[in-house]
Amino acid sequence: MTQPKSDPRVLRTRRLIMDSFIELSAKKEFKDITVKDITTEAMINRATFYYHFEDIYDLLEKALSEVLLVNLNGDFYKNDKLDEEAFVSIFLAVTNFQKSLSNRCHRGYEDTIARIIREQLEIIFYKMLVKQNAGEEDEALKLNAVILSWGIYGASVEWKRKGIDVQPEEFIKPALPYLLSGIEYV
Amino acid sequence: MTQPKSDPRVLRTRRLIMDSFIELSAKKEFKDITVKDITTEAMINRATFYYHFEDIYDLLEKALSEVLLVNLNGDFYKNDKLDEEAFVSIFLAVTNFQKSLSNRCHRGYEDTIARIIREQLEIIFYKMLVKQNAGEEDEALKLNAVILSWGIYGASVEWKRKGIDVQPEEFIKPALPYLLSGIEYV
DNA sequence: TTCGATTTGTCGTTTATCCAACACATTGAT
DNA sequence: ATCAATGTGTTGGATAAACGACAAATCGAA
Incomplete structure (x- = not known):
């Protein structure tokens, strides 16, 4: 890096x-x-x-990361804590990002994009967990961040599969308890 | 240079x-x-x-030259010959430039601006004279360019003195024969 | 005036960018 | 299949830009 x-x-x-x-x-x-x-x-x-x-794929990766990060930072970094509202706005940012991508036609790189989104989510979650649980064991926080990132990303994939007529808020709110079950440090 | x-x-x-x-x-x-x-x-x-x-005055000089040149090139470089229409559009460019400057408040540098305008006009006129009279003696063309540049610049000063209610076209058109008397290669 | 703060030019060193050239894919037309 | 054209990724040497430091000049307020 x-x-x-x-x-x-x-x-x-x-x-x-x-x-x-x-x-x-x-x-x-x-x-x-x-x-x-x-x-x-x-x-x-x-x-x-x-x-x-490295090459043009490296650029793709970094460009996507940046665009996604801009999306994310704009919204929810205000209240600094991982409550329901934070999860909802993160989910909104991700789904918006996916929509804007499908316009821009990066066909054939869905898996790359998927990985980037999940990795960025992991970074974001880890940062917020560290802020919220100052002094906790690193490894445990990391694990929680991984689980959360996969969970939210999976939810966004499922949302995409359902079609755009479903509102992201309505989709994610009832699902949150399931996503958070088993998460320690939230 | x-x-x-x-x-x-x-x-x-x-x-x-x-x-x-x-x-x-x-x-x-x-x-x-x-x-x-x-x-x-x-x-x-x-x-x-x-x-x-060199310093900030050098920048002022070069920036003004460029802005003026953009003004000039946009308009009259199409027909490539020094007829009445060309003189009119050059005069318009110069007077427009002076108006835009008086908005931008470069007070205390009128003489510098004057020199820059005249020098640029001289360059423009010389280029056009060379195109028009291919193969003529350089020195004679240069002299004509100098005379024309002073003439047009003087006219723009005089126009400025009269106030903005006078239209530049109406001002310059009757004056052109006087400006051009004694010019050889036009 | 005097003092402190800011601006001005300049310099030597380090680092990023340019450039031309190269061998090696990849592509597209015949 | 062949050939020309275009794109890729890398290299070494040249040059522009960044940086920190400096003395001198300029400015403004005490």
């Missing part, structure tokens, strides 16, 4: 690349986007791309 | 600086704008500013 650099040049270049990629994603499918397209749009050298990203 | 560099880093940085300066000019007066302000807004290092510009 690359540690976050603070050099302005790095931040600027990564932003240019990310924005260009998201821009292009709105026009083409992922499979038709080349590294050359991105670097041309971003007006940076192609070699510079490889300085920051 | 610095020769135009083609390195993308150079172009990008200069654009960032220029845009930030123009941005700031809309909010503050020129005298209240510091190099630090500009580089902070542009998110570039202060030392990098001095790599591209």
